[in-house]
Amino acid sequence: MVKDKATVVIVGGGATGVGILRDLSMRGIDALLIEKLDMVNGASSRYHGLLHSGARYAVKDQEAARECIEENTILRRIGKSCVEATTGMFVQVEGDDPDFVEPWLKGCKESGIPTREISKEEALRIEPNLSRKLVVAYEVPDGAIDGFRMSWQNLQSAARYGGRYKTYTEIIGVNIENAVVKSITVRDNVTKEEYEIECEILVNAAGPWAGQVAHMAGLECNVSPSKGTLIAFNQRISNRVVNRLRKPSNGDIFVPHGSITILGTSSITIPDPEDTSTSWEEVEELMKTGEGVFEHLRDYRILRVFAGSRPLYVPKGAEGGRNASRGFVTIDHEKEDGLKGMMTICGGKFTTYRLMAEKFCDVLAPKLHNTAKCRTAEEDLVPEVPEAEKKAARQYFPSYGVNLAATRLGVDKFGDVVKTLKEQPETREVLCECENVTMAEIQRIAAEPTSHSVADVRRRTRMGMGTCQGNYCALRSAAVANKLFKNKLEGCNDSLGDMKNFLQARWKGITPVMAGKTLREAEMTRGMYELLFNVNGGRRG
Structure with missing residues (x-):
């Protein structure tokens, strides 16, 4: 049964997909x-959140390096509230190859990446936790970027131009007539309903799952999922x-985000992109490497470990894994395979998602006789909340909370939340102290049609992503949010079930590092929820 239609249907809600939706809209x-x-x-969302300056690619891939520094500048401008302009530092410690420095500096210069040498004394003053075995340091314009926030702001921007999106809607078939894509069959993963969506062009932007989507159309797409494991520390x-100044390898990037730090990453070729498992061996490899830069690394508590699957495109006969290109490829299946109405994009990195979308849409748009130029670099993703509004609302928020909420919500939702806080004082209660999230904000996000579980609310508000990892806010938020969901995910029919699923997801990231300070914290969590709610080992007694 045909239930919906669109000129272009995009499969995949990652940065590439939302970037294409915004560009086309x-x-x-x-x-x-x-x-x-x-x-x-x-x-x-499962990466270190680095806004690349391009310096990491300056020796091996100068085209990628130039793209990164150009997009770095653009994203800082159009997505101000998503970027923390930390700057970056490339460092060498004793034992690193000194001969790597000269070609790296040459590559940065040729790629247009500004660098500044920092004396050892200045570097240690700026970053006192650096190893005393530091040899040389250079400053570069790296930054930190919130992947959740920037992607959702792309969706908000697209919606202003008529772009639409559906969550929990999975493609399960591609319907072809006479070598032309006519529609796709999808399943609503909340209601389990199956239906068709008609389209003129199907865009496969499914990342590491792009090969599976291509297979539904009888095609091949050589995407090699590469798992990267990362560690989040509690401060x-x-x-x-901070980057290690050497040939790119595992465990050589530290990225600060808010109150935490992320260390990454590994690169392991895997057959199944759903495999986000982590192991103590992977953690230990990252820790040993990381200690070369921060020698007291083991003094910090590990919050959790997580992994993501990179969608590396590997042409036949080429190498995968760490040696695979971080570039992207556009495949026009009409030209390549004789199938009209389907295109695939894969590869790339978050920093260049906007550029990838622009180049891809420059190929797609003429197929629809559309000659409009790309404008995504010219317009901010979302309007900023005016300072006067934030100042007037400060009385309703905890300390620093107003700026955090304005950054997360954007001007429209911020106004809704402030109105609720003003009219309903009980909603001023802070449900997540780590991220300063109020009850009013949880209610506003939970009531959206795309929210079906506390985990969905977490990704939009950062609730449960701070140093306590949901120890205290899981119950509060589940109790408030669950009753507001229009439709609930399986297993989230009540607040206790929703809370249990939320905690289980957090637990997955803690299990591989269950030792020392992390073990003590985990035991406290287990004790709280087992004694108070009889929640034990993912089961309700």
């Missing part, structure tokens, strides 16, 4: 994006992004 093309889970549930180890 701004060109006046009717576009619909579908995602089988919640938005930004794959590699676009800012550094105030700047």
Whole structure:
């Protein structure tokens, strides 16, 4: 049964997909994006959150390096509230190859990446936790970026131009007639309903799942999922992004985010992109490497470990894993395979998602006789909340809370939340102290049609993503949010079940590092929820 239609249907709700939706919508093309889970549930949120300056690629891939520094500048401008302008530092310690410095500096210069040498004394003053075995340091314009927030702001921007999106909508078939894509069959993963969506062009932007989507159309797409494991620590180890100045390898990037630090990453080729498992061996490898930069790394408590799957495109005969290109590829299946109405984009990195979308849409738009130019670099993703509004609302928020809420919510939702806080004083209660999230904000996000569980609310508000990892806010938020969901995910029919699922997801990231300070914290969590709610080992007694 045909239930919906769009000129272009985009499969995949990561940074690439939402970037394409925004670009097409701004060109006046009717576009619909579908995602089988919640938005930004794959590699676009499961990475270290580095806004690349391009310096990491300056030796091996100068084209990628130039793209990064150009997009770095653009994203800082159009997505101000998503970027923390930390700057970055590339450092060498004793034992690193000194001969790597000269070609790296040459590559940065040729790629247009500004660098500044920092004396050892200045580097240690700026970042006192750095190893005393530091040899040399250079400053570069790296930064930290919130993948969740930037992706959702792309969706908000697209919606202003008529772009549409559906979460928990999974493609299960591609319907072809006479070598032309006519529609796709999808399943609503909340209601389990199956139906068709008609389209003129199907865009496969499914990241590491792109090969599976291509297979539904009888095609092959050589995407090699590469799992990267990362570690989140309970505080800012550094105030700047810190990279190891050497050939890119595992465990050589530290990225500060808010009150935490993320260390990454590994690169392991895997057959199944759903595999986000982590192990103590992977953690130990990252820790040993990381200690070369921050020698007291083991003094910090590990919050959790997580992994994401990179969608690396590997042409036949080429190498995968760490040696695979971080570039992207556009595949026009009409030219390549004789199938009209389907295109695939894969590869790339978060920093260049906007550029990837622009180049891809420059190929797609003429197929629809659309000659509009890309404007995504010219317009901010969302309007900023005026300072006067934030000042007037400060009385309703906890300390620093107003700026955090304004950044998370954007001008429209911020106004709704402030109105609720003003009219209903009980909603001023802070449900998540780590991220300063009020009850009013939880209620506003939970009431949206794309929210079906506390985990969905977490991705939009950062509730449960701070240093306590949901120890205290899981129950409060589940109790408030669950009754507001229009439709609930399986297993989230009541607040206790929703809370249990939320905690189980957090537990997955703690299990591989269950030792020392992390074990003590986990035992406290287990004791609280087992004694108070009889929640034990994922079971309700």
